[in-house]
Structure formats: structure tokens, C-alpha cells
Amino acid sequence: MKILIVSSSLNPDSKSRLLAQELEEHWKGADFEVAFLDLREANLPMCDGGAAFGDVRVIRVKAMVDEADGIVFASPVYVYNVNAAMKNFVEFAGHSMKDKTAGFLCSAGGRLSYMSPMTFANSLMLDFRMFVLPRFVYATAEDWDGDRLSEEIGERIDEFATGFADFTTRLIA
Numbered sequence: 001m002k003i004l005i006v007s008s009s010l011n012p013d014s015k016s017r018l019l020a021q022e023l024e025e026h027w028k029g030a031d032f033e034v035a036f037l038d039l040r041e042a043n044l045p046m047c048d049g050g051a052a053f054g055d056v057r058v059i060r061v062k063a064m065v066d067e068a069d070g071i072v073f074a075s076p077v078y079v080y081n082v083n084a085a086m087k088n089f090v091e092f093a094g095h096s097m098k099d100k101t102a103g104f105l106c107s108a109g110g111r112l113s114y115m116s117p118m119t120f121a122n123s124l125m126l127d128f129r130m131f132v133l134p135r136f137v138y139a140t141a142e143d144w145d146g147d148r149l150s151e152e153i154g155e156r157i158d159e160f161a162t163g164f165a166d167f168t169t170r171l172i173a
């Protein structure tokens with residue numbers, strides 16, 4: 001089994017990237033493979049519905065998705081949704097996500113945007129038949145002391161890590 005963690009924030013001081021790295025750390029030594037894709041480094045073009053699909057950077061990230069059984073989307077909440085970079089990534093690679101599992105790690109400014117990933121999750125379910133783990137990690141500004149996570153969010157990442165690995169294992173069995 002292989003799980004791909006995708007971090008979509010383009011902010012060098014991203015909190016959602018820290019959540020993604022914490023999850024990757026948690027899975028060190030697990031009996032499955034974990035790959036990490038940072039969209040800040042991938043430098044993808046914008047999806048134009050045409051020529052951009054042939055861009056080498058797009059082909060590279062699509063290959064990473066092809067190899068994965070499950071995908072964890074680590075994103076900032078921007079304007080009550082995932083950020084545009086994550087949407088752009090799915091416009092390119094969504095067809096390689098078919099019938100795979102999906103999970104969410106989100107960083108937001110406040111608690112009121114908790115439902116924000118749902119529009120995006122709906123399109124993953126209905127466009128690509130993905131199976132979405134109904135347990136998100138959602139951290140707000142209050143959950144951080146500098147770059148240190150609160151104990152509560154740390155525990156939630158532990159639960160997510162176990163739940164997502166179990167969910168994906170069962171689905172590919």
C-alpha cells in the first residue's frame with residue numbers, strides 16, 4: 001500500500017504543511033509506503049484544459065498519484081474552501097484518483113470555516129468516486145504556539161493516521 005500526502009500551501013511559513021509533516025513523521029517505520037508532494041516545490045502551471053496537461057511537472061505529479069492507493073490533502077482554508085493550488089492539482093490529476101481514499105488536514109484562521117473542505121470533498125466523491133474518511137484534522141490559529149501544535153491536534157493527527165491507514169488497507173483488500 002502507498003499513501004501520498006499532498007501539501008498545497010504556497011506560503012513558506014505554512015501551518016498545513018506542518019500538519020502534513022507531522023503526519024508523515026507519525027507514519028515513519030509503518031509497514032506501508034508514504035510519499036510527500038509539496039505543491040510549493042512542484043511549481044505547477046495553471047490548468048488550461050489543454051497543453052498544460054503535457055507539461056513535465058504535471059506528468060510527474062500525476063505519476064505520483066497513479067502510484068498511490070490513498071491521498072491525504074493538506075490544505076489551507078481560503079475563502080471557505082481548499083486553496084486554489086489544491087483545486088488546480090486535482091484538475092490535472094483527478095482522473096488518477098479514481099476509487100482511492102481521501103483524507104483532509106486543514107489549517108484555518110478560525111473555527112467557523114470547519115465545513116469548508118466539503119465542497120471539494122463532494123467533487124472528489126462524485127467526479128472521481130473517492131472514499132472520504134469522515135474524520136478531518138482541522139487546526140486554527142489558536143491551536144499553535146509558534147510552530148508547536150496543541151496536544152489536542154496532536155492526538156487528532158494520531159487518530160487520523162491510524163484511521164486513514166486502516167481505511168485504505170480495507171479498501172484495497
Ligand SMILES: Cc1cc2nc3c(=O)[nH]c(=O)nc-3n(C[C@H](O)[C@H](O)[C@H](O)COP(=O)(O)O)c2cc1C
Pocket residue numbers: 009010011013014015016017075076077078079080081107108109110111112113
Ligand atoms: C486568501 C485567504 C483566505 C482565507 N480564508 C479563510 C477562510 O475562509 N476561513 C478561515 O478560517 N481562514 C481563512 N484564511 C486564513 C488561513 O486559512 C490561515 O492563515 C491558514 O493557516 C493558512 O494555511 P497555511 O498556513 O497552511 O498557508 C484565509 C487566508 C487567506 C490568505
